[in-house]
Amino acid sequence: MSSGNRSEAVDVQKSYEVRTYGCQMNVHDSERLSGLLEDAGYVRAPEGSDGDADVVVFNTCAVRENADNKLYGNLGRLAPMKTRRPGMQIAVGGCLAQKDRDTIVKRAPWVDVVFGTHNIGKLPVLLERARVQEEAQIEIAESLEAFPSTLPTRRESAYAAWVSISVGCNNTCTFCIVPALRGREKDRRTGDILAEIEALVAEGVSEITLLGQNVNAYGSDIGDREAFSKLLRACGKIEGLERVRFTSPHPRDFTDDVIAAMAETPNVMPQLHMPMQSGSDRVLKAMRRSYRQERFLGIIEKVRAAMPDAAISTDIIVGFPGETEEDFEQTMHAVREARFANAFTFQYSKRPGTPAADMDGQIPKEVVQERYMRLSALQEQISWDENKKQVGRTLDVMVAEGEGRKDGATRRLSGRAPDNRLVHFTQPEQPVRPGDVVTVEITYAAPHHLLAEGAPLAVRPTRAGDAWEKRTTEAAAKPAGVMLGLPGIGAPDPLPAATAPACGIG
Numbered sequence: 001m002s003s004g005n006r007s008e009a010v011d012v013q014k015s016y017e018v019r020t021y022g023c024q025m026n027v028h029d030s031e032r033l034s035g036l037l038e039d040a041g042y043v044r045a046p047e048g049s050d051g052d053a054d055v056v057v058f059n060t061c062a063v064r065e066n067a068d069n070k071l072y073g074n075l076g077r078l079a080p081m082k083t084r085r086p087g088m089q090i091a092v093g094g095c096l097a098q099k100d101r102d103t104i105v106k107r108a109p110w111v112d113v114v115f116g117t118h119n120i121g122k123l124p125v126l127l128e129r130a131r132v133q134e135e136a137q138i139e140i141a142e143s144l145e146a147f148p149s150t151l152p153t154r155r156e157s158a159y160a161a162w163v164s165i166s167v168g169c170n171n172t173c174t175f176c177i178v179p180a181l182r183g184r185e186k187d188r189r190t191g192d193i194l195a196e197i198e199a200l201v202a203e204g205v206s207e208i209t210l211l212g213q214n215v216n217a218y219g220s221d222i223g224d225r226e227a228f229s230k231l232l233r234a235c236g237k238i239e240g241l242e243r244v245r246f247t248s249p250h251p252r253d254f255t256d257d258v259i260a261a262m263a264e265t266p267n268v269m270p271q272l273h274m275p276m277q278s279g280s281d282r283v284l285k286a287m288r289r290s291y292r293q294e295r296f297l298g299i300i301e302k303v304r305a306a307m308p309d310a311a312i313s314t315d316i317i318v319g320f321p322g323e324t325e326e327d328f329e330q331t332m333h334a335v336r337e338a339r340f341a342n343a344f345t346f347q348y349s350k351r352p353g354t355p356a357a358d359m360d361g362q363i364p365k366e367v368v369q370e371r372y373m374r375l376s377a378l379q380e381q382i383s384w385d386e387n388k389k390q391v392g393r394t395l396d397v398m399v400a401e402g403e404g405r406k407d408g409a410t411r412r413l414s415g416r417a418p419d420n421r422l423v424h425f426t427q428p429e430q431p432v433r434p435g436d437v438v439t440v441e442i443t444y445a446a447p448h449h450l451l452a453e454g455a456p457l458a459v460r461p462t463r464a465g466d467a468w469e470k471r472t473t474e475a476a477a478k479p480a481g482v483m484l485g486l487p488g489i490g491a492p493d494p495l496p497a498a499t500a501p502a503c504g505i506g
Contacts, residue, residue: 015045017053019074022061024211024247025182026094028162029120030059033093035152040124044154052081055089055127060096062177063351067096075108082110089113089127093120095181098140099353105136116140117182143183157401158471159435159464160243161205165193165231166212170220171250174288174355175277175317175348178213185214187221194234197241204467206435207243207398208235216249216258228253229261236265240463242437243398244268245420248275248315252290254299263306270307271420274299275315279334280327283320286359293334300338311341311386311419318375319348319368322361328371335378341386341421342448343379347372380447387445390421394441394457395450397423401434401468413438417450425452428459435464 016037020030034044037055045053056078060071075090082088091113092104098116105111112130115122118141126137155161168183169176197208210231212218219227235244244267249258251274262268274296278284281292303310316331335343347368350357397415404414404424412424413432425440432438437460440452 014042014054015049016042016055016057017045017049018057018059020059021067021070022059022063022095024162024209025164025167025213026059026061027156028164028211029094029117031153031155031162032120033057033059033123034154036121036124038154039152054087055091057091057093057123060092060094062095062099062181062353068100071096071104072107075111079108079110087131089130091115091123091127093117093123095177098181099177101140102138105138109136112136114138114140118143157205157434158468159205159398159462160207160209161200162211163193163196163200163208164188164211165215165218166221169213170217171214171252171290172288173277174286174359175320175351177351177353180353182213185212185217185221187218187227190227190231190234193231194238197235197238201238201240204435204463204470206241206462206464207245208241210235210244210246212246212248214248214250214253215246216255217253220253225255226257229255229257232258232261232268233265236267241267242462242464243418245271247273249273250275251296251299256302259299259302259306262303269418269420270310271312271418272303272310273313276334276338277315277317278320278323278327279331280323281330283323283327283331286322287317287320287356293330297334297337309419311421312338313342314338314340314344316343316345316375317348318345318372319363321348321356321359321363323348323363323371328375332375332378335375335382339382339386340379341419342383345372345375345379384445384447387421387447387450389445390417390442390450391445392442394439395423395452397425397438397440397452399432399434399436399438399465422449423452424449426455428456430459432459433461433465434468435466436460436462 016034018030018033020026038044042055058071058074061067071092078090082090089112090110092111093115095117097104097114101114104114113123113126113136115126119139122139126139130137166185166187168185169179170185171179200208216228218231219225232244235241244265249272254274276296277287277289279293284292300312303312316335318328348363395417397417399413399415403416403422404412407414407424410424411427413427414422414424415438417423423440423442425438428438438456439458440456441454442450443453444451
């Protein structure tokens with residue numbers, strides 16, 4: 001039976017759920033998986049369905065030591081549900097699937113499909129094949145079959161979007177397994193990137209985040225060291241594109257032409273997330289990071305000279321094998337010097353398959369925890385001090401959806417400033433939608449957000465707000481059983497989740 005025959009292959013009422021773990025690349029891949037399933041005739045299960053869908057897809061991450069335990073625990077909870085529901089299917093994809101392959105079906109024989117990071121486009125075909133043949137389908141491609149951006153997409157936001165410019169990574173950081181699972185860097189054609197952005201803007205998107213495992217290495221695959229800065233400048237010429245962000249760059253490839261492009265392109269936001277990982281030269285060498293503290297802080301200095309108001313954030317790993325107290329103090333020194341607006345700090349944990357997992361000098365957990373607490377306290381104070389500098393400033397805030405958990409109770413709305421700081425503000429009298437822009441004056445600063453307590457100074461309806469309203473209206477009009485639900489998130493946050501390193505990005 002052909003998987004392309006929608007009337008035979010998939011009942012229009014069949015629902016799907018995609019559960020995503022890990023970095024922004026996985027989040028973007030899940031948008032593709034959702035798009036593929038909807039293109040094949042499935043409908044998204046309502047929010048909170050908790051496995052009560054005809055197809056449940058796990059898009060996995062292999063970063064943490066216990067990633068497999070978490071996956072098998074979740075699969076185990078679905079096993080009795082699948083027994084009660086003939087025809088239910090379970091698929092496992094992503095980095096853990098790429099790494100473990102046959103192991104998944106051996107440990108969880110009720111899984112129907114296992115697919116890797118390079119062939120996400122095969123999911124509907126594999127599901128149909130598993131249904132017809134009544135046996136698990138395992139297909140792991142060793143190299144990229146098609147650039148993910150060529151696949152259908154169900155984007156989570158109507159007004160902000162990820163745009164992938166490359167996949168894979170050519171670095172060999174000893175704590176990171178990404179190159180082994182995502183492959184070597186493969187760059188997308190600049191014309192294809194710009195065409196996608198232009199199409200998104202035509203649909204109402206006003207903010208895009210350029211995405212890559214090592215985003216500013218873009219061009220290495222085509223032999224142009226200035227390709228990334230040229231891409232940023234080209235984004236500046238797209239009419240209707242209000243905000244451009246990117247994540248995550250690597251200090252090795254962060255050249256002066258990129259800083260100049262950021263400073264001179266009005267719609268490239270004054271925000272930079274650049275992983276430092278450690279402030280110790282000795283630890284950086286053990287990590288196989290190709291820069292040292294002086295080089296990193298020099299980049300920060302140049303960025304601030306070109307963009308004084310830029311908000312700079314980072315990733316830091318505490319307790320890497322062999323880290324001494326002196327090494328840790330070097331990290332603390334670098335944090336004091338850099339004065340990050342925000343830092344995602346992580347306690348080192350072994351990642352199976354990485355060189356660091358087998359290194360001598362693994363640090364006792366209690367030592368790692370104590371250092372982590374000291375670093376977190378330092379960064380918390382710095383974040384608060386840096387946010388206090390925003391008090392009294394007038395900022396244009398793009399209204400977001402789902403950013404403020406207390407908005408309903410406080411009669412406030414939330415959004416992101418140009419530098420990506422989270423701002424809570426008083427709800428204006430006139431209607432305002434996610435994607436619209438509100439001008440506010442900052443009156444209070446906390447370590448992780450800003451507050452504008454007075455009435456907004458101005459409200460600017462946007463095409464992005466129109467796009468959000470159109471999507472929401474169309475979703476609400478869907479008949480029961482085909483409801484796709486409202487968009488689950490607002491503007492895609494370019495920072496990695498605080499619970500795990502960004503899949504080795506940067």
